[in-house]
Amino acid sequence: MTAPTTSTNPPLVCWSCHERFLGTHFCSSCGKLQQIPQSLDYFSIFGLPKKLWIEMDGLEKKFLQLSWKLHPDNFVNASETERELSLKQSSELNDAYRVLRDPIARVEYLLGIENMRKEGEHKQQAPPELLEEVFELNESLDELREAKSSGGDLAVLKARLEIAETNFQTKLSEVDAQLQGTAREWDAAIDASADDSARKKIMARLNEHLNRRAYIRNLVTNVQKELS
């Protein structure tokens, strides 16, 4: 075990009273709202490690606590500097909460800040193992569209598509389960202070799951649109 690393960032100085301060949002000397350092990611805003499992009640509680302090309503009569800081920081808080609250957006965000988010080069291309089913699905969709425009019998086609939809919904839950499993691996790797290459391997897998998920989701949405 190594000793905890100390921050190499220069000490933060308050814009108002010019004292050094600790903490993230407010000056510990004069209490004025501060500029958030560029490096503060969404996890850090909430004082969380970069892990993918987040306890939602705790997240909400922290969100509400910070909202009380940062919301522009508190700064209507303050200086323009403070009004702008409040706008910036409360919007970042809201953005952070929106992303971290959503388990999928959370994974995307993590990969984004780690420069590991790579959308499939051919977004429209089916993953190989799904090719056959996707082909069948597209055929059914075409038939349905045709039947709609020519006034043909829709019931049989719709029933077939409904089965396909259920099938892909199941696949979606499977991907979600895989994503969850890999997310747990990620959290374990963080806890174990795993090295860079191990982390990158996990992130590459998370990225694959995300792409696969996006592809299947898109299919489901298309089917639902045609069925409604």
Place this chain on the structure above:
Amino acid sequence: MGRTVGIDLGTTNSLVAYLDPQTNQPKCIPGPYGSTLCPSVVSLDPDGSIVVGEAARKRLLTQPDRTIYSVKRLMGRGPADVQSELKLFPFRIDPANKNVIRVMLGDKIFTPPEISAFILRELRQWAEAHFGESVDRAVITVPAYFNDAQRQATKDAGKIAGIEVLRLVNEPTAAALAYGLHEKQRGRVAVYDLGGGTFDISVLKLISTAEGDIYQVLSTNGDTHLGGDDIDNRLLAHLQQDILDLRRFDITWQPELMQELRKAFIAVKHELSEGNEAILRLPLPKGADYTTTFTRAAFEGWIRPIIDRTMGPVKQALADAQLKPAEIEEVVLVGGTTRTPLVRRMVEEFFGRKPHTELNPDEVVALGAAVQANILERGVSNMLLLDVTPLSLGIETYGGAVAKIIPRNSTIPASAQELYTTGVDNQTGIDIHVLQGERELAKDCRSLARFTLKVPPAPAGLTRIEVKFLIDANGILQVAAKDMRTGEQHSIEVQPSYGINDSEIERMLEESIEYAEQDFAERQVIEARTEAESILVATAKALANPQSAGLAADERATIDAGVAALRQSVAGSDYKLIRKRIDDLNHATEHLAEVLMNSAVQSALEGRKLAEV
């Protein structure tokens, strides 16, 4: 600094309210006619002055071409947006202007924010007369489903009226705030707000924390062109046709008769909120009146399709909040149109619980605005509103598609960054098109702004610009750009697509001062003088009455002195002194008034006795 008030700038009526410090409860301020409702009607008098409210509403019948109502429907919209409205509303749009809506009152031309500013000024005067102090800041409410341009137009109206708009608050959120304070509600609340011209549904969570109560909006939805007006228009079109069929009389091009019919129909609508049957009678020229009877059942048959249109947004809002109807703990009804029994029934059926109607549905939004005004005025509070943006914000990408960068129902303020880079060598600009809406194609969304980022000529891909889109706490977009290579920052003037810029607002502000504005003290002097004149006339008349001959000499002397003192003060411009002398004279003539009153009553009684004999 003057007072801060809350203003509900409504389609049909507008109100102004404040928080009474004694009771810590919000209160609406009545106007000169005693009502707290100021009809949102503006009329241009032939002498060039502006008339607002009840007086203007009367002119809808006598001077329809100089008078405008429901101007809120035009706020933040372009001429192309309102074609369907024009069939139903007698707006006279200046045809010379293709990009911006300008309405004509008589021979003068105004933008919708200018018209709204006249209403804001009127409400400010009500408040100033009430407080005896100037009012310079306000919280103004807007429909939750208002887009950026409609919000911007409302803020502009405030500026033109010379009022600092501290915040635009969504109407259903304001209502929730008023109810929260009143009922001490907690938990998940749905606010169903059907007004004259707009429909909103908001789902909120009311949370108690150590610091105080938080009103967190989870989702909102609505239709900015659905309201009581639509009910009126549907029925009016039917009645018009019926009059044509039965009486062979076409009233379409007779604005006076149309207004008369509208008035008669609105009375019927109100009657049917209580009773089961109402009769509509319209006197037609050349004798024959038109008379028809409405049963509540028939009336509900007519309006059901309109009320049905509110249910789509209600379901969407619940889906977005990830809640089922049964998970909503309280339902609140807001807006005059929710007095309609059918609306109440349908809402109750959908949620499976009786909606709250304890607070006056016409006043509740203004009351909430007053609560928020007080919170902002004090700067510290034990209440916090967390509202959301009703529509997704997007940017146009290749092929006319829209990339959503801030999803609808995001808590505001909210922001998103996009990185742009040049595609060809020595490119000097990057075009950005910002849109609002849920559709996938740019042409189906509302265009908020189009602008070109200027970039220094450089090899393709070298220049990288980070553009930050920020929706502020009013729901209004701000854009800033940063050159990632040089670190240079630019804030971008987002020109709303309906296009009134700051210098135009400045000009409108100056012009509107010419129309109506006298400063507060000046108005007070004029009002005090008018009152003094009427008291002097009344006193002179009383003294001329034979009954006052018997006044004691010292009483008479006091009154004469009071009259002289008041006359003297009226010559000056100290309104406080005038008011004091008015009070003094009133006091001095109290006994005289009593004597005259008694003798008048006596002679009236005697007269009756004589007549009875």
